[in-house]
Amino acid sequence: MPAPPILWLALAGVLLLLELVGADGDGLLLIGAVAALLLTLVAILAPVLPPLGQLLLYAVLVGTGYAWLRRWSARRQARAIPPSARAELAEVTTAFDANGEGRVRWQGQSWSAQNLAPDQLLPPGAQVTVMGREGTRLQVLPRQESMPGSNGLG
Known part of the structure; x- marks a missing residue:
């Protein structure tokens, strides 16, 4: 049974709330929240994707987003x-x-x-x-x- 989209939306809300109250995640909380919002859309548009597939897609999105953020940050000049x-x-x-x-x-x-x-x-x-x-x-x-x-x- 696929995970309901509300679970991904709730995860996005929790991560955004943590970012808002100042929890320090060096950008990982915000990336995780965006990835969870994207998974909310995926769960609505492709409800046949199994929960394991959704988790793997979430991990790929977070990993890719964090790698991009680190690379972008490293290229910034002092x-x-x-x-x-x-x-x-x-x-x-x-x-x-x-x-x-x-x-x-x-x-x-x-x-x-x-x-x-x-x-x-x-x-x-x-x-x-x-x-x-x-x-x-x-x-x-x-x-x-x-x-x-x-x-x-x-």
Whole structure:
């Protein structure tokens, strides 16, 4: 018995809701939601496709979409953030590791980030200055006045 289209539609809704509330899937949640919406159409237009065939088609769509996204992201050139009257600030949401990698919230969205001064710790809540972007990864520097224990005079 083929899977009813409502199951694919429900999966798409759940994945879109997770993306909306900020779950970090590096694009995989959105790709999965689009693939589930396409499977909803397939389940309506070709109801004879067995559930295993639908699952395989879903896996192929998600895999192809994710591979395309990674390839597209890798081809993007490093871009400097356009200069503005004030520096672009972001807030650390996940502490940066020893390799200088962490997550920040910038312009209302969660971003993967690289600390350009990895010798300085960046705990959650610290303010950083966005210096540039390479693909989907921001390049950030710590702001001295936002560091815990700083008196803001530096």
